Amino acid sequence: MMQNLISHEPAVLLLGMTMCLFMALYFFVDSKDSKSPRRFLAGFMFVYGLTFADNFLDTSGISLQYPHVTGLLVPSFFLLGPLIYFYIRDMCDSRAYILDKSRYRHFILPVISILLMSAFYMFPEQFKRTLLTGENIIPETGFFLLGILGIMLVQIILPLQILYYLIRSYQILLQYFTRLKDFFANIEDQRLDWLRILLLMMSVQWIIYAYDDLIGWPEHWHDVIDFYTTLVDVGIIYFLSFKGLRHVAISGQEMTDRLSGEPKDRPVGSGNGARQKYAKSALSADDIKRILSKLQHALEGDELFNDSMLSLRSLSDHTRISTNNISQAINQSLECNFFDFINGFRIKEAMKQLRKSGEDKIPVLEIAHAVGFNSKSTFNAAFKRHCGLTPTEYRRQQASPD
Structure with a gap:
């Protein structure tokens, strides 16, 4: 029974990828102006779709047939953290949107990851295939060792980078929740609780993927965990799509006017x-x-x-x-x-x-x-x-x- 379910994983991945790309296009086109947080949401959905595509290449066997496609999409994954962070930040404060030089530094890691993986990209096709099949026969040359080192560094840096942005996003929501109490007598409709749920779901996925990348699951659990994490990934996309659409529909203008005319440095708390x-x-x-x-x-x-x-x-x-x-x-x-x-x-x-x-x-x-x-x-x-x-x-x- 479980094996039958696992055999459908490529179809589930295609479903997730299609949904991501469709919603990315929709959010991008539907953005009211260049300062809309939806631009960042569109970018996040697009990159999330690339994670489905990368997984599909692996589970469908395409990577074994064409080893040179292996790892090509990985540098884009370093955009996931900054994009969701900027989306949440700008949803909590519509005046925060400024894509200036200080924000560009958040997009340096994708470039660094390309440099780290450049040696791996130049590996011969046959050697990449042996790595994918788990044979791990590494020639005793500096070039090949450099390529393997680059892959290992990327596998370590990526989960750490995403963890950093998850924590920063949580902090933004907590600050926003605290500031609401300075402006409203009822805050239930203003709290953006759905973003907390989203971050919680992403945090659970981060734990699973980080453990898999850094330690690895037992062989007899690996396929089952991969399948269920794929289902959760698809669930995250549908949840984010629905909430992203619904939130803008009921609160888009409100987010623009909510704190208008109020100083951003209002003291939080009381006392001294x-x-x-x-x-x-x-x-x-x-x-x-x-x-x-x-x-x-x-x-x-x-x-x-x-x-x-x-x-x-x-x-x-x-x-x-x-x-x-x-x-x-x-x-x-x-x-x-x-x-x-x-x-x-x-x-x-x-x-x-x-x-x-x-x-x-x-x-x-x-x-x-x-x-x-x-x-x-x-x-x-x-x-x-x-x-x-x-x-x-x-x-x-x-x-x-x-």
């Missing part, structure tokens, strides 16, 4: 860092006190905290206080971010509703939506962070006699 950042600010302690009073009136008197779409920008428009001054007042005086500041008002109102009993008792989910939360899970997490209890536990505690 925020105070040092605002040390030269023109706002006095009395100014901050007046701002907080006006914010409290708007949020409690006008019940703005009930608005699930409330943002720093909309609060600024309502109060006619600049976003910078609102942020400074919250960060410096209350030592919290906008997200936690608004949730404090929501939790306070929720606690009042949860204390009701009898006929006035309201379901927890209804309370969550009424005070501005989009989901029960987010409400539970925020409530527990502020009170140390879940809403249900808090209600039970209030209902029980002392």
Whole structure:
């Protein structure tokens, strides 16, 4: 049964390659302008398609028939890391797109890999065939030893390079998630969680491929693992294609406007860092006190905290206080971010509703939506962070006699 499945691997590889090339063309043509992150996504899909093509040449036996095609596509694999990193970076900050000289350095390794493999490319056809069949008969000459050394270096450098860009991509997403809390009261729709899932899937694949390249799987596992990793690769492509299309459709303009007019160096967190950042600010302690009073009136008197779409920008428009001054007042005086500041008002109102009993008792989910939360899970997490209890536990505690 398993052997029958494995025999279909070339067909699966062709399916993945075709999908990659089609989506690469689509994303490239559909890019709205030269600064669209989709350009990087198109490049990533194209190179990912080349990995399927390289694997197909191997599993179909074409490499044995025409040994000179072996390894020709490998240098392009060094583009995978930079392309997915730039795509994620520009999705998280549309103003980051500048293909300047500082970015060109990320594309040096493909050139270096060509130089490292140049000796291997000049190997005689018969010698390449013996390497592919595992005979490993190496002539005692410097030229052949140099070629083998080049291959080994490429096999070591490639997984390390991809690991570096996976880590950098994770860091970009974490920074983005932290910054969201300075601008939005609800962040579920803004978090780009699908990119985290993508990076997780790619990280699992990286572990499998790195182990195979650097150590190698036992012979009786090798074909099975290759087949299932191919299936996962195809799954990654379909996942990325669907999410890439869907994300741009619902959030493309939003990503352009999301942080418009906001300083990129806004302090993250609170405490001493925020105070040092605002040390030269023109706002006095009395100014901050007046701002907080006006914010409290708007949020409690006008019940703005009930608005699930409330943002720093909309609060600024309502109060006619600049976003910078609102942020400074919250960060410096209350030592919290906008997200936690608004949730404090929501939790306070929720606690009042949860204390009701009898006929006035309201379901927890209804309370969550009424005070501005989009989901029960987010409400539970925020409530527990502020009170140390879940809403249900808090209600039970209030209902029980002392």
